[in-house]
Amino acid sequence: MIKRYLVIAGLALLTMQACKQPAKKEGNFTVVNLEKDDNKFLALKDTAQAHLKEFTDSLKLHVADADNYNFIVKSDYKDGEEHEHMWSQVHAFENNLLEGVMIDSPFYLKNIKLNDKVKVKLEDVEDWVIYDKPHNRKVGDYSTQYLKSKQK
Secondary structure, eight states, rough: OOEEEEEEEESSSOOOOOOOOEEETTTOOOOEEEEEEOOHHHHHHHHHTHHHHHHHHHHHTTTTTTEEEEEEEEEEEEEEEEEEEEEEEEEEEETTTTEEESSSOOSSSSSTTTTTTEEEEEEGGEEEEEEOOOTTTTEESSHHHHHHHHHH
C-alpha cells in the first residue's frame, strides 16, 4: 500500500492517502507518494516523538504569545478507510491532549475541514513545528526535507 503526502507551498502541510502513483502537482500542491512501510519516513515520526518534550515545554511557556510563537502538529485523520495526515495549529495543552484548529484542507476526508477544532493525543503526533519569531528560527519539522527529496 502507498500513502500519498501533500506538501503545501510555504508551509510544509502534508496529507496522505492510500494509492500508488508518482509525485504529481494538484493545483498549488505537490502530492508525494510513499510506501506505507517506508522505514525512513516512519523513523521521522519516532524522531518527532523523541523530541516532543521540547515542543510541549515551549508550548507551556509561550502558548499565550501567538504573535511571536506558532505551534503546529501533524497527525492522522480518518474517515472510514480514508486517511490523511494533516497539520493543525495548537492553542492549548492539557492532560496530554493538544487542542487547536485544522490548518490543512483535506482532499479526501469529508468529516473534517479547514478551521475545524481538533484534539490530538500526544502519542498521535507524527511531526511538529515551532515557529519562534523572536529568535528567527523554526524547530522540529522532521518530515518536510524527506518528503521534498521524494518529489520527482
